[in-house]
Amino acid sequence: MPEHTKIYLRIGNVALAAAALVSATALLVLVGWGLGSEVLKSGVPGLVAMNPLTAVLFLCSAVALAISTTSSTSRGRQQVSAGLSLFVVLAGFVALGDYLSLWSLHIDRALFTESLGDNRMAPNTALQFVLLGTALLLMDLRLSWFRGVNEALMLAVLVGATMSLVGYSYGARHLYGIGVHIPMALNSAALFELMALGLICARLDRSMFAVLASPDGGGVMARRLLPAALLIPLVLGFIRLIGQRAEWYDTEFGAALMVVVTIVLLVSAILITAASLNRSDAERRQTLDALRSSEKRFRFLADSMPQMIWTAAPNGDLEYYNQRWYDYTGMTFEQAKGWGWQPVLHPNDLQRCIDVWTNALRTGEPFQMELRLKRADGTHRWHLARGLPERSSNGTVVRWVGTCTDVDDQKRAGEQIRELNDELEHRIEERTAELVQVNRDLTQKNQENEMFVYSVSHDLRSPLVSLQGFSRELGSVSVELHQLLSGDSATGEPKQRALDLIDGDMRQSIRFIQSATLRLSTIIDALLRLSRVGRVEYSPRTLDVNQLLARLVESLAGELYDRSATIRIADLPACHGDATAIEQLFANLIGNSLKYVDPQRAGVIEIGALSLPHSANGSDTISMRTYFVKDNGLGIPVACHEKIFQAFQRAHPELAPGEGMGLTIVKRIVERHGGQIWLESAEGQGSTFFVTLPADPLCDDVPSSTGHPAQKGLRHDNRTDGHPVGGRR
Amino acid sequence: MTTEPMVILLAEDDEGHALLIKKNIARAGIVNQIVHVTDGQQALDYIRREGQFTGRTASGPLLVVLDINMPRLDGVEVLTRVKADESTAKIPVIMLTTTDDPREIERCYESGCSVYITKPVEYDAFVDAVKRLGLLLQVVQLPSEGKV
Numbered sequence: 001m002p003e004h005t006k007i008y009l010r011i012g013n014v015a016l017a018a019a020a021l022v023s024a025t026a027l028l029v030l031v032g033w034g035l036g037s038e039v040l041k042s043g044v045p046g047l048v049a050m051n052p053l054t055a056v057l058f059l060c061s062a063v064a065l066a067i068s069t070t071s072s073t074s075r076g077r078q079q080v081s082a083g084l085s086l087f088v089v090l091a092g093f094v095a096l097g098d099y100l101s102l103w104s105l106h107i108d109r110a111l112f113t114e115s116l117g118d119n120r121m122a123p124n125t126a127l128q129f130v131l132l133g134t135a136l137l138l139m140d141l142r143l144s145w146f147r148g149v150n151e152a153l154m155l156a157v158l159v160g161a162t163m164s165l166v167g168y169s170y171g172a173r174h175l176y177g178i179g180v181h182i183p184m185a186l187n188s189a190a191l192f193e194l195m196a197l198g199l200i201c202a203r204l205d206r207s208m209f210a211v212l213a214s215p216d217g218g219g220v221m222a223r224r225l226l227p228a229a230l231l232i233p234l235v236l237g238f239i240r241l242i243g244q245r246a247e248w249y250d251t252e253f254g255a256a257l258m259v260v261v262t263i264v265l266l267v268s269a270i271l272i273t274a275a276s277l278n279r280s281d282a283e284r285r286q287t288l289d290a291l292r293s294s295e296k297r298f299r300f301l302a303d304s305m306p307q308m309i310w311t312a313a314p315n316g317d318l319e320y321y322n323q324r325w326y327d328y329t330g331m332t333f334e335q336a337k338g339w340g341w342q343p344v345l346h347p348n349d350l351q352r353c354i355d356v357w358t359n360a361l362r363t364g365e366p367f368q369m370e371l372r373l374k375r376a377d378g379t380h381r382w383h384l385a386r387g388l389p390e391r392s393s394n395g396t397v398v399r400w401v402g403t404c405t406d407v408d409d410q411k412r413a414g415e416q417i418r419e420l421n422d423e424l425e426h427r428i429e430e431r432t433a434e435l436v437q438v439n440r441d442l443t444q445k446n447q448e449n450e451m452f453v454y455s456v457s458h459d460l461r462s463p464l465v466s467l468q469g470f471s472r473e474l475g476s477v478s479v480e481l482h483q484l485l486s487g488d489s490a491t492g493e494p495k496q497r498a499l500d501l502i503d504g505d506m507r508q509s510i511r512f513i514q515s516a517t518l519r520l521s522t523i524i525d526a527l528l529r530l531s532r533v534g535r536v537e538y539s540p541r542t543l544d545v546n547q548l549l550a551r552l553v554e555s556l557a558g559e560l561y562d563r564s565a566t567i568r569i570a571d572l573p574a575c576h577g578d579a580t581a582i583e584q585l586f587a588n589l590i591g592n593s594l595k596y597v598d599p600q601r602a603g604v605i606e607i608g609a610l611s612l613p614h615s616a617n618g619s620d621t622i623s624m625r626t627y628f629v630k631d632n633g634l635g636i637p638v639a640c641h642e643k644i645f646q647a648f649q650r651a652h653p654e655l656a657p658g659e660g661m662g663l664t665i666v667k668r669i670v671e672r673h674g675g676q677i678w679l680e681s682a683e684g685q686g687s688t689f690f691v692t693l694p695a696d697p698l699c700d701d702v703p704s705s706t707g708h709p710a711q712k713g714l715r716h717d718n719r720t721d722g723h724p725v726g727g728r729r
Numbered sequence: 730m731t732t733e734p735m736v737i738l739l740a741e742d743d744e745g746h747a748l749l750i751k752k753n754i755a756r757a758g759i760v761n762q763i764v765h766v767t768d769g770q771q772a773l774d775y776i777r778r779e780g781q782f783t784g785r786t787a788s789g790p791l792l793v794v795l796d797i798n799m800p801r802l803d804g805v806e807v808l809t810r811v812k813a814d815e816s817t818a819k820i821p822v823i824m825l826t827t828t829d830d831p832r833e834i835e836r837c838y839e840s841g842c843s844v845y846i847t848k849p850v851e852y853d854a855f856v857d858a859v860k861r862l863g864l865l866l867q868v869v870q871l872p873s874e875g876k877v
Contacts, residue, residue: 454830461827462798464850466745472852473752512745 011201011213012069018198019066022191026050026058029187033112043187047168050185051121052111057091057129058191060084064136065195069202085136092129099123099181122177122184124160128192131157132199139203151208158196164189166234170241217280221273228269236261308383308404314397316361325404330376346372346380353385364389364397370411373404381408452647459523459648466516470509477505523648526661530647533668538578540673542696545572545627548579549607552586556594563594565603572609573625574696581669582693586629588662589689593631598686606630610690624675624692632686641679666691734789735871737763740772740807741796741825746848750794750825753856757863769795769802773810776817790871794862795842797826797833805840812841821871823862 029050032040041049064084108121135153164184167175177183240254303323311320317338349371360367366388372380387402484494597603610626643649645667648660670677681687741747766772774780797804811817821843829847
């Protein structure tokens with residue numbers, strides 16, 4: 001509990017104690033009147049007794065005071081207290097009126113009339129009651145006007161009572177009695193003193209005596225010195241009087257002595273008080289200095305931090321910014337205080353910021369958010385804004401304290417990292433797809449190679465069997481010949497037999513050996529040629545296919561004539577590739593068509609291009625052109641469509657010479673250009689070979705698109721008839 | 730079991746090989762008739778008595794010796810077709826070819842060939858193989874060619 005509240009409580013208790021004491025004494029007086037006890041009636045026997053009415057009024061006052069002190073908010077009790085106070089005022093006034101010859105009511109003689117004698121309420125007593133009653137009435141009124149009056153009244157009562165008491169102690173009748181009237185009784189004076197004290201204590205904070213209750217230096221000092229200030233003059237005066245009455249010294253000496261002692265005591269008191277006050281002042285100044293330097297330290301800290309710091313009132317009004325804020329935003333305090341910081345926010349963040357801030361103010365919860373603040377030069381930078389509530393000891397928010405930290409660099413870095421990450425992922429995806437593709441290609445190539453090696457070794461074995469076999473035959477023939485010729489007579493039957501052998505078996509064997517050797521040689525040549533097709537460097541350029549074909553057809557003129565075949569060439573788009581290779585490609589295809597002309601009809605060979613919009617080949621964006629060579633020859637059975645592209649495969653070996661390499665070479669060339677080749681044919685219905693080659697990159701014209709890319713597509717999988725063999729996929 | 734002599738149908742496109750086989754079969758003591766065709770289609774025609782062999786009179790039991798690599802219809806095709814047709818399924822088929830690829834061998838047996846023989850380049854082995862074939866043929870029992 002704060003210091004001054006404790007003191008006030010203690011002082012409130014004093015008021016109650018005073019009230020209790022007064023009531024008790026008043027009751028005792030009344031009992032005294034009842035019993036006829038002088039002691040009870042006048043305290044000190046021989047002195048004037050307290051009037052019964054006076055006792056009653058004291059009782060009422062004490063009760064009123066007690067009520068006011070303890071329960072100042074209950075209306076019922078307040079009314080009782082007011083009623084009692086009013087009664088006191090009126091009674092006093094009436095009693096006074098008697099003395100002023102306003103009327104002759106003698107209410108002070110109403111009680112204990114028989115034993116009163118000539119005891120009456122003294123006029124000053126009556127006056128005191130008027131003042132006291134009024135003071136009690138006005139005690140709780142809050143108007144400052146009344147407060148001044150109240151203070152005056154309390155002082156008057158206090159002074160009056162004190163005067164009476166001092167008068168009694170010094171024997172100065174005029175202090176406690178007015179003229180010839182009955183004087184105030186001693187116990188009355190004492191009780192008035194107590195009442196005045198009680199009254200002052202009851203409402204200490206409202207009078208000038210409030211300083212007495214202050215816990216600060218002044219209050220302590222006042223509380224210490226006041227009793228001395230009251231008692232010492234009293235005692236000194238008394239000593240002086242006694243001395244004088246006992247004729248130890250005369251008036252002048254007495255007066256002088258008293259004055260001197262008073263001066264000494266007062267000066268001592270002043271010096272002591274001054275020293276004490278100086279000490280406490282010095283302490284205060286030290287504390288103030290420490291506070292100031294602490295504040296300077298804080299300010300320096302706040303201003304030198306790289307972050308912006310702000311504080312705000314509980315209602316959200318910004319009250320303080322550190323120097324960093326001003327430096328960054330370029331605003332002044334006048335502009336930025338209260339809610340004036342809003343222009344500094346990025347328009348996209350403003351509403352969110354206000355929402356979060358007002359929500360925090362309402363809930364008292366710490367908050368944190370990222371927002372953009374505008375620098376004095378106009379650029380926006382990301383900041384992390386944080387706010388914390390500062391609470392008092394009973395939990396209410398007294399202040400908001402917050403920071404704004406520049407996180408722009410980190411945020412941008414974070415974004416960059418994210419972007420880079422995304423890009424990296426994207427690239428990885430692409431690469432993976434590429435790798436998957438390459439893997440597939442390699443696997444396929446591998447398989448093809450394996451098959452190739454297998455078929456070649458198989459084809460090589462065949463002539464070798466013949467070679468071996470007939471060499472052996474030759475061997476056995478020569479043995480037989482030797483036998484025949486080494487006989488006795490090499491004439492007649494053995495000679496004939498020998499000749500037969502030579503002409504027959506020998507010649508036959510030699511023939512087969514020769515043809516087998518030739519076959520081997522052919523195969524090896526073909527292999528070499530195939531390998532060259534794979535190895536030779538290409539010099540790709542834009543090729544005018546029409547021109548190329550025209551030359552080719554010219555060179556084939558003789559064979560065309562022999563076979564009575566015709567060639568029709570459509571207007572073909574240019575392509576991009578190696579001139580020699582492409583020529584060879586078409587030469588082989590045309591050559592095949594010529595070889596396998598159907599004897600039942602005139603051979604017609606058509607060369608054209610498919611009018612498709614160029615489409616992507618796999619993941620590339622190179623556009624391809626599709627050419628075809630179509631004939632109406634013998635056709636190729638569907639079962640052989642895959643086989644014919646393999647080395648040494650021949651569909652109709654009996655019709656024309658060749659080792660079955662032509663299509664293998666064509667396929668290899670097509671593959672090296674990144675294209676595909678496939679076939680549509682059936683036995684007896686002619687054949688159409690389709691090849692795709694890279695389009696001329698400079699040539700943009702897409703022939704009118706009538707076909708669907710999905711149909712005779714350039715894709716491996718969308719095949720309805722014929723199969724693409726090989727190619728990039 | 731019939732008294733009619735066995736006929737050997739040899740389907741082999743390489744003339745040299747055919748000659749070597751015929752010679753060595755003869756040396757092995759087989760004197761049966763050997764019919765030589767040079768492609769699969771002809772072989773089928775003979776067996777079925779179609780094409781150029783239409784109206785062939787069925788003779789004794791038929792034994793087919795097939796090379797695999799032949800134009801028009803390869804050996805395996807012939808084998809498959811022969812075995813697919815009920816009337817010809819019983820005819821024993823011997824594959825005689827240069828290939829020794831186990832997959833190929835597997836395929837032929839699966840398709841129903843009776844025997845698979847590899848033509849070795851090493852001539853002695855070759856001769857030996859044919860001789861043994863011949864000996865086998867001497868003792869083998871064959872179903873008759875079937876109802877005409």
